[in-house]
Amino acid sequence: MTLAQDLKSALSQDDLAAARGLAAARVKTHPRDVEARMFLAELCVIAGELDRAETHAKLAATAAPDAAVGLGVFRQHLRALHARDAWWTQGALPTFPTGPSALSALALRLNIALRDEDGAAAAKALAALDDLRGEQPVVYDGTEAGDLRDLDDRLPHAIEALSAGGHYLWLDFAQISELAFHPASRPIDMVLRRARVTLQDGSAADIRVPAIYPEPRGGTSAPNAPASAAPADIALRLGRGTDFLDLPGGLTGARGLRCWLAGDRVLTCHEAQTLGFPPVTHGGAEGAMQTAGSA
Structure with a gap:
């Protein structure tokens, strides 16, 4: 089998350590193998080791100057992940x-x-946010729903986005006309989905959307959360599931795979292919249209 096939097999068994070992062994014997080096960099991103990923990306750029543009975008996404x-x-x-x-x-x-x-202040802010947000209609993969909301209360109204310019953005659903995800083809696509975003003002850009929630601070496992909610849980890092947490003020946080509530259906970030949003005004959201490509 090829290295890509070996890595796919290891990751299908949630064996991130084995996948990294395979890529590292290939790089050790073939230090100028750019594909293997970048596979290793991507696996470092999945493991949360951004500095190691940057080191491997730099070495890959040195070995293949003709691939500098593509590698440069990868490094800009690392910069956005640091942000x-x-x-x-x-x-x-x-x-x-x-x-x-x-x-x-x-x-x-x-x-x-x-x-x-400050749980009381957090609860007050969430109540105000949900009241102002109202309902956000969506068409997901051709199916209409009256509302789309992230199941994590920390960012219920928006997506996180990494721009090719190295910036970490929040894009309100109300600011987006369409979010079209690309099929996963590499290990990093499990945690950072490639997408094309078109905003309501007509501007468009290629972005990465984090598919894995950031680790909540100060949360405790919700009563119905599985016991596998440890930060180091590889299955969660790979987006195999989602664990929910109780946060201060009665809020809900999440670990693992990002999930949205589309009408009465739970839609995961791995499942979604397209999200379309009809124009909606949410108390001043129109004042923050963000041109992701220029960021």
Whole structure:
């Protein structure tokens, strides 16, 4: 079998360590094998080791200068992932090219309250956000639904996006006209889905959408959550399932695969092919149309 097939087999068994071992062994014997080097970089991303991924991407670029453009986009996505981590762990704000929408401003307030373990303030911000959000109609994979909402209360109204310019963005559902996902073809697509986003203003860009939730802070396992909710759970890192947590203020957080509630159906980020949104105004969301490509 080829290395790609061997990696697919190992990952199908949730054996991330074995997959990394296979890629590392190939790189050790063939240090200028760019494909193997990039497979190893992608597996490092899945494992949450962004600095190691950057090291391998640099070495790949040195070995194959003609592939610099594609490798450069990968490294920009790593930069955006670092910015994402900085938001969820330190409170460094996401990028809002024209400023946060009213909904995103409330989500920022909500998450700051969670970071401060102020459950009352977090609950108040979520109530205001849900009230302002109302319902967000969606057409997912050709099926109409009256509302789309993320099942994680930390960001119920928007997607996270990584731009080719290295920025970590929030895009309100109301700002998006269509989100078209590409089929998965490489290991990294399990955790960062490739997509083409078209905004309501007509601008469009290629982005990566994180399919795996960031680790919640200060949460406890919900009563119906499986016992496999440990941060190091490889199955969750690979998006094999979703565990839910109780957060301060009665909010719900999640680990593992991102899920949306589309009408009365739970739609996972791995299942979705296209999400279409008719124009809707949510109390000032129109003031934050973000051109992901220019970011």
